[in-house]
Amino acid sequence: MSFIRNILNSRSQEDGNFFLQLKEILGFKPKSKFLYITAFTHRSMNLTDEKGNAMNYERLEFVGDAILGSVIAGYLYEKVPHGDEGYLTKMRSKVVSREHLNKLGEELGLIDLVQSKIPKSNFGSNIHGNLFEALVGAIYLDRGYKACEKFVYKRVINPHVDIEALEGKVISYKSLLIEWCQKEKNTFDYQIYEDTGNDELKHFSVKLIINDKVISKARATSKKKAEEKASKRAFFALQERITKS
Amino acid sequence: MSFIRNILNSRSQEDGNFFLQLKEILGFKPKSKFLYITAFTHRSMNLTDEKGNAMNYERLEFVGDAILGSVIAGYLYEKVPHGDEGYLTKMRSKVVSREHLNKLGEELGLIDLVQSKIPKSNFGSNIHGNLFEALVGAIYLDRGYKACEKFVYKRVINPHVDIEALEGKVISYKSLLIEWCQKEKNTFDYQIYEDTGNDELKHFSVKLIINDKVISKARATSKKKAEEKASKRAFFALQERITKS
Numbered sequence: 001m002s003f004i005r006n007i008l009n010s011r012s013q014e015d016g017n018f019f020l021q022l023k024e025i026l027g028f029k030p031k032s033k034f035l036y037i038t039a040f041t042h043r044s045m046n047l048t049d050e051k052g053n054a055m056n057y058e059r060l061e062f063v064g065d066a067i068l069g070s071v072i073a074g075y076l077y078e079k080v081p082h083g084d085e086g087y088l089t090k091m092r093s094k095v096v097s098r099e100h101l102n103k104l105g106e107e108l109g110l111i112d113l114v115q116s117k118i119p120k121s122n123f124g125s126n127i128h129g130n131l132f133e134a135l136v137g138a139i140y141l142d143r144g145y146k147a148c149e150k151f152v153y154k155r156v157i158n159p160h161v162d163i164e165a166l167e168g169k170v171i172s173y174k175s176l177l178i179e180w181c182q183k184e185k186n187t188f189d190y191q192i193y194e195d196t197g198n199d200e201l202k203h204f205s206v207k208l209i210i211n212d213k214v215i216s217k218a219r220a221t222s223k224k225k226a227e228e229k230a231s232k233r234a235f236f237a238l239q240e241r242i243t244k245s
Numbered sequence: 246m247s248f249i250r251n252i253l254n255s256r257s258q259e260d261g262n263f264f265l266q267l268k269e270i271l272g273f274k275p276k277s278k279f280l281y282i283t284a285f286t287h288r289s290m291n292l293t294d295e296k297g298n299a300m301n302y303e304r305l306e307f308v309g310d311a312i313l314g315s316v317i318a319g320y321l322y323e324k325v326p327h328g329d330e331g332y333l334t335k336m337r338s339k340v341v342s343r344e345h346l347n348k349l350g351e352e353l354g355l356i357d358l359v360q361s362k363i364p365k366s367n368f369g370s371n372i373h374g375n376l377f378e379a380l381v382g383a384i385y386l387d388r389g390y391k392a393c394e395k396f397v398y399k400r401v402i403n404p405h406v407d408i409e410a411l412e413g414k415v416i417s418y419k420s421l422l423i424e425w426c427q428k429e430k431n432t433f434d435y436q437i438y439e440d441t442g443n444d445e446l447k448h449f450s451v452k453l454i455i456n457d458k459v460i461s462k463a464r465a466t467s468k469k470k471a472e473e474k475a476s477k478r479a480f481f482a483l484q485e486r487i488t489k490s
Contacts, residue, residue, distance in 0.1 A: 051326065052474070058330045059322060066311075066318035073311035074385065077304060081296065085303045140319065145390035229297070 018113060025108050025135075027154065032142045035060070039138040040131065042116035057114075057134035064137030067145070068096050071152045072161075079163050082232070087239070091166050095156070101129030104156060110135065173231035177208075180242050186211050190227050195219060206230045210238075263358060270353050270380075272399065277387045280305070284383040285376065287361035302359075302379035309382030312390070313341050316397040317406075324408050327477070332484070336411050340401070346374030349401060355380065418476035422453075425487050431456050435472050440464060451475045455483075 022036055023029055030036050039057050041047055047055040072092045080088060094100070105111070105128030111120055114131060140148040181188040188210045195205035205219045206226040215237060218229035235242065267281055268274055275281050284302050286292055292300040317337045325333060339345070350356070350373030356365055359376060385393040426433040433455045440450035450464045451471040460482060463474035480487065 049326075053326045054329065059328075059333065062330045062333050063318045063322050066315040070311040070315040070385075070390075073308045077308050077382075077386065081294075081298045083304075084299065085307045088304065088307050137322075140315075141322065145315075145394075149390075 021109075021113060025110075026139065026151070028143070028147070030142055035138040035142050036135075039134040040110070040113045040115060042114055042118065044117040045115055046117075057131065060134035060137035060141075061130055062137070063140060064133035064135065065096075067136055067140045067148055068133065068152060068156075070145075071149050072096060072157075074149075075157055075161070080167075082236075084236070087236070094166055095161055098126065098129055100160070101132050102126060103128070104160070105129050105132035108132070108155070172228065173235045174228050176242075177231045177234055177238075180238075181210060190230070192223055192226065208234050210234070266354075266358060270355075271384065271396070273388070273392070275383075275387055280383040280387050281380075284379040285355070285358045285360060287359055287363065289362040290360055291362075302376065305379035305382035305386075306375050307382070308385060309378035309380065310341075312381055312385045312393055313378065313397060313401075315390075316394050317341060317402075320398075320402055320406070325412075327481075329481075332481075339411055340406055343371065343374055345405070346377050347371060348373070349405070350374050350377035353377070353400070417473065418480045419473050421487075422476045422479055422483075425483075426455060435475070437468055437471065453479050455479070 018040075019030070019033070019036075038055055039060050041056045043054070043056040043058060045056065049055050069092065072095050073088070076083070076088045076091055080091060083091065102125050106125075110131040111123070111127060114120070114127070116123075136148060136152065139151050178188065180186075188208070191207040191209060192204055193206075194202065196203045201221050203219055203221055204223050204226045205217065206223070206229075207214050208216045208218075208227075208230040216230045216233035218226050218233060220226040220229055263285075264275070264278070264281075283300055284305050286301045288299070288301040288303060290301065294300050314337065317340050318333070321328070321333045321336055325336060328336065347370050351370075355376040356368070356372060359365070359372070361368075381393060381397065384396050423433065425431075433453070436452040436454060437449055438451075439447065441448045446466050448464055448466055449468050449471045450462065451468070451474075452459050453461045453463075453472075453475040461475045461478035463471045463478060465471040465474055
């Protein structure tokens with residue numbers, strides 16, 4: 001314990017504001033100060049704990065990366081019910097992209113808190129994202145998943161995750177599909193016919209034909225609904241080609 | 246709601262034991278039955294929910310995979326304090342390997358619960374692991390992280406994760422290193438000398454030289470401790486080469 005006390009004392013002496021600034025970012029008081037000191041210790045400090053294990057933020061990055069992945073996965077599962085596994089994976093990788101994490105870490109000013117033997121001006125931009133991941137890892141180990149999830153919602157999801165923007169501002173799949181067909185010089189045709197069958201309500205069926213091939217079919221209670229439904233199906237069937245173009 | 250009721254009824258009629266067997270596996274009663282039915286519905290059933298979204302276990306696999314990753318990450322962080330980020334990542338990938346997940350799913354007999362239009366004998370072995378991941382995802386969404394973590398400890402970590410076995414049954418790093426040197430025809434030499442300096446206790450320093458190159462150094466209060474410490478450092482420095490051989 002005296003080892004930890006020494007580390008804590010030295011951190012407080014060197015930078016009296018560390019825990020104040022940290023509390024500002026976290027919105028709560030840390031239980032295990034040691035975890036947060038680790039989260040802001042760069043490997044160049046060459047610190048080890050009393051058992052000789054390296055003490056820097058890299059192991060916490062590993063934990064934070066996993067927790068971020070879980071929180072975002074749970075969020076997307078609920079928010080994007082039409083997306084399949086591959087689609088959800090792609091959306092998550094946009095949310096936790098290196099670029100996005102760097103931006104988050106930079107906004108929170110995490111680099112101001114890091115202890116390093118290397119001048120801060122020498123770090124590349126990934127330091128911001130790495131510190132952010134490490135901080136998430138420290139919060140999880142310090143306070144548990146629920147508190148960490150709350151932090152991720154407050155700092156990542158609520159201010160920055162816009163499902164519609166992520167989905168490319170899809171309002172009408174029909175307009176999206178037509179736009180893509182025109183851009184790519186594909187012919188398209190919505191073949192619509194009444195198809196009430198034994199239903200009480202009038203129904204319509206539609207075949208969406210792109211370049212003389214039936215890409216999707218749908219049936220609904222209005223022409224517009226049937227077309228939108230068929231467009232949505234076609235969109236997900238052609239997703240890879242559409243998002244690449 | 247009537248849609249969900251229909252699904253629940255059909256599942257109970259077709260297989261009255263479904264929820265009984267499930268409770269046996271889970272060790273608790275599900276809150277949201279719908280999630281577990283989804284976790285055991287194969288895409289060949291072509292089911293959709295009332296909004297037309299596909300209803301099968303693939304999206305839950307995405308969630309379960311993330312949660313498993315988090316639980317194992319937190320566990321390894323505590324249990325393997327000497328392992329760096331890369332080492333922890335490798336250990337985790339052993340725990341959640343396709344092969345291991347398949348074994349877990351098979352042991353729990355998850356395939357008996359799945360609804361599918363494809364005969365079960367036609368499935369490859371990955372179905373077991375996929376169902377296991379989907380089940381973990383369903384538990385997380387149904388009961389939250391803590392309960393899910395408990396399930397993962399009960400079903401994965403406690404019965405199957407043996408840190409020592411994962412680390413290749415490392416008891417003495419010195420014996421491991423010597424064994425490797427002999428196998429690979431590397432020369433090795435532990436150069437040990439007293440190095441008490443200003444310390445009250447007697448100390449020893451050791452240089453570990455492999456193929457005429459100093460690979461690691463260590464200092465401790467006994468020759469044996471210093472040698473083991475230097476061996477451990479060398480082991481992690483040479484880890485890639487050792488584990489490949």
